[in-house]
Amino acid sequence: MTTYHFPRGFLWGTATASHQVEGNNTNNNWYRWEQDGKTKHHSGLACDWWGGRWREDMDRAVETGQNAHRFSIEWSRIQPEPDRWDEDALEKYRAMARGMVERGITPMVTLHHFTDPFWLYERCGWEKEETVALFEKYVRKVVEALKEYVNLWTTINEPNIYSLSGYVSGDFPACNKGLAVAVRVLANLLRGHAAAYHVIHQIQPEARVGYALHYRPMVPANSWSPLDRLMRNIQYSGVNLAFPTGISTGVIRTPLGKISIPQARGTQDFLGLNYYSVDTVKFDLTKAKEMFGKRFYPADSDFSATKFIANIPEGLYQSIEWIAKTYPDLPILITENGVEDPADAMRPRYLAQHLHQAWRAVNYGFPVKGYFHWSLVDNFEWERGWTQRFGLWGLEVETQARIRRPSVDFYAAICKENGISRAMVEQYAPEVLEKIFPNVTP
Ligand code: BGC
Numbered sequence: 386m387t388t389y390h391f392p393r394g395f396l397w398g399t400a401t402a403s404h405q406v407e408g409n410n411t412n413n414n415w416y417r418w419e420q421d422g423k424t425k426h427h428s429g430l431a432c433d434w435w436g437g438r439w440r441e442d443m444d445r446a447v448e449t450g451q452n453a454h455r456f457s458i459e460w461s462r463i464q465p466e467p468d469r470w471d472e473d474a475l476e477k478y479r480a481m482a483r484g485m486v487e488r489g490i491t492p493m494v495t496l497h498h499f500t501d502p503f504w505l506y507e508r509c510g511w512e513k514e515e516t517v518a519l520f521e522k523y524v525r526k527v528v529e530a531l532k533e534y535v536n537l538w539t540t541i542n543e544p545n546i547y548s549l550s551g552y553v554s555g556d557f558p559a560c561n562k563g564l565a566v567a568v569r570v571l572a573n574l575l576r577g578h579a580a581a582y583h584v585i586h587q588i589q590p591e592a593r594v595g596y597a598l599h600y601r602p603m604v605p606a607n608s609w610s611p612l613d614r615l616m617r618n619i620q621y622s623g624v625n626l627a628f629p630t631g632i633s634t635g636v637i638r639t640p641l642g643k644i645s646i647p648q649a650r651g652t653q654d655f656l657g658l659n660y661y662s663v664d665t666v667k668f669d670l671t672k673a674k675e676m677f678g679k680r681f682y683p684a685d686s687d688f689s690a691t692k693f694i695a696n697i698p699e700g701l702y703q704s705i706e707w708i709a710k711t712y713p714d715l716p717i718l719i720t721e722n723g724v725e726d727p728a729d730a731m732r733p734r735y736l737a738q739h740l741h742q743a744w745r746a747v748n749y750g751f752p753v754k755g756y757f758h759w760s761l762v763d764n765f766e767w768e769r770g771w772t773q774r775f776g777l778w779g780l781e782v783e784t785q786a787r788i789r790r791p792s793v794d795f796y797a798a799i800c801k802e803n804g805i806s807r808a809m810v811e812q813y814a815p816e817v818l819e820k821i822f823p824n825v826t827p
Contacts, residue, residue, distance in 0.1 A: 396755025398453030426770030450800030597657035616678035657720035723759035725773035
């Protein structure tokens with residue numbers, strides 16, 4: 386076989402998030418976090434989508450064969466103050482969604498991607514259960530405005546990362562800290578997700594609603610070590626399982642006890658998978674804050690530019706397999722996958738190898754329906770600022786110039802073919818040709 390094809394109707398796109406691309410986002414908790422010097426750089430103008438450059442970037446997406454795009458709505462723009470809705474901002478998002486539809490791009494909207502309005506943050510946001518009702522109101526407002534163009538919704542992006550990075554590791558803004566607060570936040574996010582799921586279906590019965598899970602497969606550093614295995618299991622369930630279990634059973638299980646959220650049961654029409662890499666876990670007495678489990682990549686890994694990611698494509702297959710076994714028949718969308726790589730030295734092989742694994746999963750019968758690469762253009766990487774470049778296109782922050790990396794053409798060829806061929810891999814990622822198309826004599 387010289388081409389691995391994907392099923393007809395497969396969604397091929399990229400993913401972005403409001404604060405990372407819009408620019409001039411000055412009314413949310415991340416803006417304050419940046420002003421307080423907690424990030425490497427400021428988001429500034431970002432990719433200037435709020436200034437209108439989403440249009441040229443969508444033109445780029447469509448010209449290079451993409452048929453879908455996942456983007457997020459900035460709550461602080463829609464509701465700048467607790468008692469004020471900004472209709473102009475809503476109109477701008479309507480224009481964005483319409484612009485995508487007009488270009489033949491299926492829009493997928495994320496309603497919450499890490500940022501909170503500043504007024505909400507001042508009230509300690511998701512630490513309080515009252516935020517659930519506020520989120521529901523905001524969701525209602527957005528869905529009413531966008532329903533004409535959008536029926537694919539991600540409620541919350543990576544609730545596990547939001548809660549761990551803010552309330553445990555302290556990389557993200559958080560009012561109070563500690564494991565107990567993190568658990569409370571996660572429970573409220575699940576309540577918020579459930580409320581959003583129900584309200585979206587009320588307004589738009591045909592909608593498809595899910596959330597995006599950052600799923601990290603984990604392996605013990607030494608499989609013979611009971612302590613490494615124990616640490617692996619603790620970390621694995623802490624990072625990966627609380628939210629998904631909450632959705633399948635209506636109960637969140639945490640080291641601090643169970644929390645019952647029955648309204649969350651079954652609230653997903655698909656699972657959004659954000660997959661980047663696999664962690665190795667080792668028992669480490671010095672890591673009290675991480676409950677004595679050190680997470681790392683082995684020294685001989687295929688590392689990305691800043692060693693943020695180890696290229697472990699089999700982990701994508703394992704993640705999909707885990708989802709399919711946990712939720713039989715539930716459609717799966719790969720809502721994020723990518724690598725930081727300014728020189729585009731690893732991205733082509735990362736892309737080729739991960740899509741090969743996605744293809745294997747599809748061929749095994751797992752219901753993978755789409756792939757959204759992170760990201761379209763370099764964008765603001767949270768606490769890491771502009772030090773990491775995830776875009777197919779590069780961005781010169783000062784001039785707003787876009788730089789076409791070779792991966793643009795590679796991904797375009799894949800999207801247009803609805804598959805990945807031997808010739809493409811030979812051209813763009815020859816170093817992994819034998820791994821992807823083994824034993825094929827030309
Ligand atoms: C987040 C993105 C982020 C990406 C790369 C994901 O966890 O959803 O916002 O840019 O990782 O770091």
